[in-house]
Amino acid sequence: MKSLPKNVWVLTLGLALMMSASSLVVFVGGLVGTMLAPSDNLATLPVAAIIVGTALATVPVALLMKRFGRRMTFLSIIAFSILVSLLAAYSIHIQSFYLFCTSLALIGISVASLNQFRFAAMESVSSDQIPKAASTVLLGGIAAAFIGPEIAVRGKELLSASFTGSFVLLAFLFVFGFIILSFYQNVKINKEEKDSPGRPLTNIIKQPIFWTAxxxxxxxxxxxxFIMTATPVSMHVMDGHSLEDTKWVIQSHIVAMFLPSLITAWIINKIGVTKMMLTGILAFAICIGIAYSGHHVGHYWGSLVLLGIGWNFLFIGGTTLLPQAYHANERFKVQALNEFMIFGTQAVAALSAGLVVHSLGWENMLITTIPLLVIPLAAILKNRPA
Structure with missing residues (x-):
């Protein structure tokens, strides 16, 4: 198979640096929330804020890319994110919980842009390289899994208020990301195809392949x-495990989210996307079983690793299937709807995680996720994508 183009590697390296914003917020958002929030039930609101911000920004970001091109949109949002990272640092410094949540919601605009990296990579390659391009870009998340929590710890006492320095360091990562993304080049598409409005969205979403993806x-x-957002609160705040152990579990989880990307393209070629996604659902089920069985560090670690693997198989599977539902000139509106549905649902999950884990406890919270796994299982078994 021919090598991947420069765009894919630029996007991979850029994701490695800037997706650190997500892993940093997952790691410290609930901890800063616990320090600043007026109520324990609001402790995970900062983590939810970045996800809500991502969900709300998905459609506007896609429309900006359609209007101005991916490159200009990527660079503009990264520049904006440098300022927002400093705003997050300032909000901790002045002990403002709601300003902190607002700044993280604005960082969600950056995350919405980063989530478009996989589509930009897929557009840069031939159809037979789509699974490899998508999985390669997501490999950048492995580095992000270490960089985010690492700068969180190193920046915790860098300035007077805990974790203020962490977001100052994040601003520097966005600076480096801006430099890297300046090497990205927009992909040219056929003018006739570009000018065509394509099919109505109502026709596109009637396809079974769209809903499966x-x-x-x-x-x-x-x-x-849902599980990831609640883990630092359950593990560190409620069970009293150390910050280092909590960091290790979150880092391991994020590595497990992205490390399988080394072989997911190979897995798809060998067993097909259907079996890979079914394996992902099985990994989720085992994850819930392990997490339910105890509160030791090993239980958290094992369950969060499987949680990451399950996510990878379902997410890359869905991402690989989605282009089968649209033509090139329809990509922005379909991608925007796809992203809004994914991150809107994720926002609801993150918003409710803190309340559910405090109200129902860790075990009962885990049980509430089981019906959610039945939905993709039914879609896969009914439609049987190739």
Whole structure:
């Protein structure tokens, strides 16, 4: 198979640096929330804020890319994110919980842009390289899994208020990301194809392949976000495990989200996307079983690793299937709808995680995720994508 073009590697390296914003917020958002929030039930609101911001920004970001091109949109949003990272640092410094949540919601605009990297990579390659391009870009998340929590810890005491320095360091990562993304080049498409309005969205969403792709990615993200958001609160705040152990579990989880991308293209070629996504649902089920069985560090670690693997198989599976539902000139509106549905559902999951884990406890919270896994399972078994 021919090598991947420069665009894919630029996007991979850029994602490695800037997706650190997500892993940083997942790691410290609930901890800063616990310090600043007026109520324990609001402790995970900062984590939910970045996800809500992502969900709300998905459609506007896609429309900006359609109007101005991917490159200009990427660079403009990264520049904006440098300022927002500093705003987050300032909000901690002045002990403003709601300003902190607002700044994280604005960082969600950056995350919405980063989530378009996989589509930009897929557009840069031939159809036979789509699974490899999508999985390669997501490999950048492995580095992000370490960089985000690492700058969180190193920046915690860098300035007077805990974790203020962490977001200052994040601003520097966005600076480097801006430099890297300046090497990205827009992909040219046929003028006739570009000018054609394409099919109405109502016709596109009637396709079974569209719903299989969206439901697998959507429910996979919702379950992953729900459990992941609640983990630092349950593990560190409620069970009293150390910050280092909590960091290790979150880092391991995020590595497990992206490390399988080394072989997912190979898995798709060998067993097909259907079996890979079914394996992802099985990984989620085992994850819930392990997490339910105890509160030791090993239980958290094992369950969060499987949570990451399950997410990877469902998310990449859905991402690989989605282009089968649209033509090139329809891509922005379909991608925008796909992203809004995925991250809107994820936002609901993240918003409710803190309340549910405090109200029902860790075990009962886990049980509530089981019906969500039945939805993609039913879609896969009914439609049987190739």
């Amino acid at each position: 969206v439901l697998c990615a959507m429910m996979g993200y919702a379950v992953m976000s």
